[in-house]
Amino acid sequence: MNRPFNKFYIVILVVLGVSLLQFACRKDISLLPPNPDYVDFKRPFGFPAFIPPKDNRLTEQGILLGRMLFYDPILSEDSTQSCASCHHQSAAFAHTNTQFSIGINGNIGKRNSMALFNLNWHVRGFFWDGRAATLHEQTLMPIEDPTEMASSVPAALKRINGTVRYKQMFYKAFGVKEATSVELGKAIEQFLTTLLSADSKYDRSKKGGPGLSFEEMEGERLFNTENRPDFMIRGADCFHCHGESGLLFTNSEFFNNGLDKNLTDLGLFLTTGKVSDKGKFKAPSLRNLAFSSPYMHDGRFKTLDEVLDFYGEHVQLQSPNIDPLMKHSRPPQIELNAQEKEYLKAFLNTLNDYTFISNPAFSNPFKN
Amino acid sequence: MNNKLLKTRGIFLWICILMLSFQGCGPDDPPIEPVVKADKGITLDFTSNFNGQLINYNTSTFTTSSKDTITPLRFKMIMSNIVLTKMDNTVVSIPNTFGYVSFEENKRLVTLPAIAAGVYKKLEFRLGLDSAINHSDPSQWGAEHPLNTVLNNMHWGWAGGYIFVTHEGNFKKNGADDVYTYHIATLPFAVDISVDLQNTLNHTQDNVGVINVKCDLNHFFDGDNAFRIQTEGASSHSAPAQAGLINKLRANIKGMFSASAN
Numbered sequence: 001m002n003r004p005f006n007k008f009y010i011v012i013l014v015v016l017g018v019s020l021l022q023f024a025c026r027k028d029i030s031l032l033p034p035n036p037d038y039v040d041f042k043r044p045f046g047f048p049a050f051i052p053p054k055d056n057r058l059t060e061q062g063i064l065l066g067r068m069l070f071y072d073p074i075l076s077e078d079s080t081q082s083c084a085s086c087h088h089q090s091a092a093f094a095h096t097n098t099q100f101s102i103g104i105n106g107n108i109g110k111r112n113s114m115a116l117f118n119l120n121w122h123v124r125g126f127f128w129d130g131r132a133a134t135l136h137e138q139t140l141m142p143i144e145d146p147t148e149m150a151s152s153v154p155a156a157l158k159r160i161n162g163t164v165r166y167k168q169m170f171y172k173a174f175g176v177k178e179a180t181s182v183e184l185g186k187a188i189e190q191f192l193t194t195l196l197s198a199d200s201k202y203d204r205s206k207k208g209g210p211g212l213s214f215e216e217m218e219g220e221r222l223f224n225t226e227n228r229p230d231f232m233i234r235g236a237d238c239f240h241c242h243g244e245s246g247l248l249f250t251n252s253e254f255f256n257n258g259l260d261k262n263l264t265d266l267g268l269f270l271t272t273g274k275v276s277d278k279g280k281f282k283a284p285s286l287r288n289l290a291f292s293s294p295y296m297h298d299g300r301f302k303t304l305d306e307v308l309d310f311y312g313e314h315v316q317l318q319s320p321n322i323d324p325l326m327k328h329s330r331p332p333q334i335e336l337n338a339q340e341k342e343y344l345k346a347f348l349n350t351l352n353d354y355t356f357i358s359n360p361a362f363s364n365p366f367k368n
Numbered sequence: 369m370n371n372k373l374l375k376t377r378g379i380f381l382w383i384c385i386l387m388l389s390f391q392g393c394g395p396d397d398p399p400i401e402p403v404v405k406a407d408k409g410i411t412l413d414f415t416s417n418f419n420g421q422l423i424n425y426n427t428s429t430f431t432t433s434s435k436d437t438i439t440p441l442r443f444k445m446i447m448s449n450i451v452l453t454k455m456d457n458t459v460v461s462i463p464n465t466f467g468y469v470s471f472e473e474n475k476r477l478v479t480l481p482a483i484a485a486g487v488y489k490k491l492e493f494r495l496g497l498d499s500a501i502n503h504s505d506p507s508q509w510g511a512e513h514p515l516n517t518v519l520n521n522m523h524w525g526w527a528g529g530y531i532f533v534t535h536e537g538n539f540k541k542n543g544a545d546d547v548y549t550y551h552i553a554t555l556p557f558a559v560d561i562s563v564d565l566q567n568t569l570n571h572t573q574d575n576v577g578v579i580n581v582k583c584d585l586n587h588f589f590d591g592d593n594a595f596r597i598q599t600e601g602a603s604s605h606s607a608p609a610q611a612g613l614i615n616k617l618r619a620n621i622k623g624m625f626s627a628s629a630n
Contacts, residue, residue, distance in 0.1 A: 048518045049511040121518050224525055226605045233607070245506060245523035253521060276426035324441060324536045324547035328603045 036061060036173075041120075044198030045207050048246040050120045053136065056186045058193065061173035064365070066191030068169070069184070071364045075142075075156045076104050076149035083142065083188070084364065086113040090357050092288035093117060093195065099299035107147040110265065112299030114284060115292045117197040117356060124252045128281045128297040131271045139188040140181060153181045160184070195362060197287050199355040203247065212350055218340075219347025220244075227334045236311075236334055236344050240325045241283040249287050249351060254280040255323040258315035259296060267297065279321050290352040304348065308341050410452070410569070410577040412478040412491070416443060416471040419586040425472035432589040434596040438548070440537040440585060444470040446514070446522055446530050448497050449560075450480060453490035455568060460484060466501075467493070468514035468522070471583075478514070488569040491579060491627050495532050496558025502529035524553065532558055533621065535588060539597050548602040552614060552621075557606050559618045561625055569629035578630040591620030 037060040041052060056062075069075065073082045086101040087093040093116035095101050100109045111128050119126070119135050132138035142148040143156050160166045161178050170179040173187060205211050212220065224244065225235025241257075242249045254268045256279035268277035281297040295301040301310065312334050315326055336344065356362075416423050418430045418440075429439050447467040452460045460483050467478030496502075501515075506523050509515040515530070517523040522531045533552040538545060552559070563581070571577040589595045593616040604610045604617070 043507075046505075046507050048507050048516050049509060049513075050518065051511040123518055224527070228605065228607070231607060231609050239525065243523065243525060245525050246517045248518070251521040252518070274426070318545075324538070324549045327547045328549040 039063065041193070044196055044247070045203070046247045047118075047198065048121065048248075050123070052120070052193075053134075053189065056136070056189055058190050059173060061169065062187055062190040063194055065166075065169045065173045066187040066189065067362070068365050069160075069188055070191050071366055074159050074163075074166075075151065077151035077155065078104050079159070080104055081149055086148070087116050089359075089362050089364075090291065091115070092197065092291045092353070092357055093362075094288075094292035096291065096293055099294055101148070103145070103147040104150050105146070107150070109145075109147040111297050112294060114282075115288060116192060117195045117287065117353075118248060118285065119192050119195065121246070121248050122252045124254070125271070125282070129267050129271050130254055130282060135192060136185045136189045139185045139192065153184070157181065157184060195356075197353040197356040198247070200287065200351050200353040202244075202350040203353070205350070206247070213346070215343050215346040216350050217347075219343035219345065220350075222336070222340055222344050223347055234336075234340070236336060236340070237325075238286070238344075241323075242286045248285060250283045250285040252282065254282050255325070256280045256319055256321045257283075258317060258319045258322045258326045259298075259300070259310075261316040261318050263320060265298065276321055279319060280323075286348060287351045288353055288356065289348055291357055304345055305341070308336065308344065312336055312341075409482050410480040410571060410579060412450075412467065412480065412579050412581055414445075414469045414471075414476045414478070414581045414583055416583045416585055419584060423471070423585065430586070432586065432595075434589060434594050436589065436597045437540040438537050438589075438597070439539070440472075440535070442470070442472050442534055442536045443583075443585065444468070444520070444522060444531075444534040445495050446497060446520065446532050447478065447493045447495055448501065449492075449494040450478075451492040452483065452488045452569075453492070455487045455489050458486070460486075460488075466497075466514045468520045470520070482573075483571070485571055485573045488565065488571060488577075488629070490562065490564050491581070492560070492562045494558055494560050495552075495621065496555065497530055497532070499555050502555065528553060535585075539602070541598055541602075546602065548597050550604045550617060551606060552604070552617065553606040556611075557614050557618060559621050561622060563625045563627045566626065566628035579627050580630065581625055581627045583624050584626070585624070587624040588617065588620055591623040592616075593619055595620060 039058040039060055041058055043049065070083045073079045073085070075082060081104045086095045088095065090096075095113035099112060101113050102108050114128065122135070124130065126132040126135060126138040127141075132141055140153050143151050143153055157179055166179065167177070170176055170183055170187075174183045176183055201210070202212070222234070222236040223238045225233060226237045227233070227235045241251055241253070241255055243251060254277065256267075260279070263279045266278045268280040269275065289295070289304060293302055295304075295307050301307045315333060316322070317327055418428070421430065422428070423440055425443075426441055427439070429437060431437050445468070447469070448465070450462045450465055450467070452462070454460065462480050462483060465480055469476055469478065503526065506515065506517045512519065514520065522534065523529070524531060531551050531553045534550070536549045537547070539548055540546070565579065569577050569579060589597070595616055600616065601610075601613050604613050606614055
């Protein structure tokens with residue numbers, strides 16, 4: 001009576017065992033992150049829709065991992081320099097008071113570190129010369145740049161995968177036992193994606209908060225007005241390249257704004273190889289200017305006054321490939337008087353986002 | 369073995385069979401191909417030329433009939449109010465459909481939704497937007513919508529709305545390099561285009577129809593009005609005071625287009 005009963009349960013156990021083995025051998029299931037906490041991206045008021053990366057959905061684990069990697073010097077060859085070494089939160093993730101950042105080997109970069117915020121809307125490329133087509137592509141380039149971290153992605157991955165902490169974090173974020181360049185880029189991309197600057201005085205006024213002052217509104221009017229003295233219209237004509245449309249204050253396109261008659265840095269040409277792109281650089285956002293000096297791709301201007309003086313009096317109209325938008329005002333130079341410059345600066349200062357530069361979610365996690 | 373035991377064994381066996389069956393439906397299986405609904409719309413495919421010659425934006429140089437030597441850098445358009453007319457003169461309006469074309473960026477396709485089958489002979493559209501759309505919240509548009517401001521960079525701001533037509537370039541002024549920038553905007557300066565198809569479009573519900581729309585930039589300067597940049601003015605921002613210059617260009621723009629069906 002007992003023997004057939006035992007045989008039956010042996011058969012049952014074998015079947016159950018085989019079933020469990022089949023589950024365990026399925027790679028995609030065994031590697032699934034244990035508990036990915038998905039994060040919904042909230043588009044700020046007034047910002048345009050954008051296409052999020054289809055293969056990199058935000059998770060709490062991924063964002064935290066990217067934030068740690070951003071602040072960890074482990075990415076650099078000698079583990080002395082992190083992304084944050086040249087992108088300070090207090091400077092809207094630019095490198096303030098420094099014209100050119102210095103890499104680990106003492107090599108001096110040739111361009112000013114760009115501020116990092118609202119990167120999801122940069123649909124025409126990253127860096128001053130557009131050499132990265134996507135944010136994901138951009139994330140790994142500083143690791144290999146000899147004037148920055150001077151390492152290689154495989155070497156950085158070796159250092160990362162050699163730590164228990166990062167191995168665990170990559171597993172939790174992406175379900176991988178060893179990080180590859182794909183997950184490394186995705187993690188940093190996730191953190192950079194969260195860097196939203198949308199809480200300036202200007203933003204609050206658009207949302208129905210306290211309005212701008214008379215001086216600030218006059219500055220806004222100048223900002224959005226083309227200079228046409230032939231029609232008795234005075235304007236600063238900033239909006240063609242840095243329009244307030246979409247609240248981004250850049251159209252993310254590449255222009256030669258007439259800094260030099262003789263080009264020393266060929267800019268976008270170095271990416272595209274097109275002669276007509278010589279001297280063109282990305283138009284940066286005009287948000288957070290109070291925190292992110294110096295200005296221009298080579299950080300040649302330390303103050304906003306210097307910038308306004310340049311656009312008013314020193315545009316090199318014979319610069320190769322100078323954009324028509326720099327020359328079309330009549331007369332070509334924009335001659336704002338002292339009062340108008342003060343108005344314009346007052347408006348630009350409404351674009352400073354103090355919440356952004358003090359947001360603890362973006363701060364150095366190793367100091368908490 | 370009694371009946372109760374046999375019954376218990378039977379239940380266990382069914383559970384085992386069910387477990388194995390469910391595993392067969394796991395995520396390793398190839399995904400079921402979604403049923404693709406055929407798009408029965410029409411695509412407008414815009415290309416530009418200068419009097420029949422290919423334009424390489426930023427590098428090609430042409431001479432207008434008014435003897436201006438020009439190098440086009442940008443030509444962009446926002447369009448709406450698209451209408452097709454059948455051979456039997458039935459008018460088919462396509463509301464809430466917009467287009468953005470940028471030749472130097474090779475953004476040239478305007479996709480229209482499904483419309484009635486038939487033989488079509490005429491295409492009409494407006495370069496510009498009605499006031500309600502033009503001054504509505506631009507953040508409402510989806511990421512790939514033609515009116516998304518990041519996509520088209522044609523939005524001046526809430527007050528100004530969209531630029532309807534942008535044409536910018538270089539020209540020689542008394543032998544020296546200079547620039548022209550024509551920005552046509554605001555409802556009074558919208559341009560309504562009407563083009564007879566050179567060969568009719570036989571649109572069925574089974575195929576995506578394509579209408580090739582050619583845009584001759586020579587007509588921008590040499591249409592109803594011979595337009596000399598040096599004398600007429602090299603810049604417009606659609607201020608009311610510039611109505612004379614803008615209206616000359618609008619008249620010329622009306623003659624820029626020709627179209628034929630595939």
